[in-house]
Amino acid sequence: MPIDRDTVSDLRPLEFRTPEExxxxxxxxxxxxxxxxxxxxxxxxxxDRPTENILLDWAIPWVLFHADAFVFAEPEADDEPGYYGLAEP
Structure with missing residues (x-):
């Protein structure tokens, strides 16, 4: 549900960094x-898992948006995540 802008005391601009940063x-x-x-x-x-899930909501689109800047390494096991790094270190 939307909130009134007046109820927020700290409004900041969004700052998106590049993968290299x-x-x-x-x-x-x-x-x-x-x-x-x-x-x-x-x-x-x-x-904790709920906080980590919120952070993933930001990270996944960011990685997809910058996909051309990344390389991918297969996970070490089927139940582990893969690894990402800069395409040009």
Whole structure:
């Protein structure tokens, strides 16, 4: 449900960073790690599943939008996530 703009005290512009600004070119990351990095968190930070799911809602479209900047490595096992890295480190 929409809220009145007047009820919010801290409005900021959206700031979208490029993959090169977020990721280290010499590393590969899971989508979960990318989601954390996009929020300025440590890639290996522990978090609860509901919060992690919210971060994924931002990270997945961001990765898709910048798909040409990424390479993909298959997961080590069928029940693990794949890894993403910069196409040009």
């Amino acid at each position: 977020v990721l280290d070119g010499d590393k590969l990351y899971t989508i979960y790690e990318i989601a954390r990095l996009l929020q300025g968190l440590d890639a290996d930070m522990e978090m």
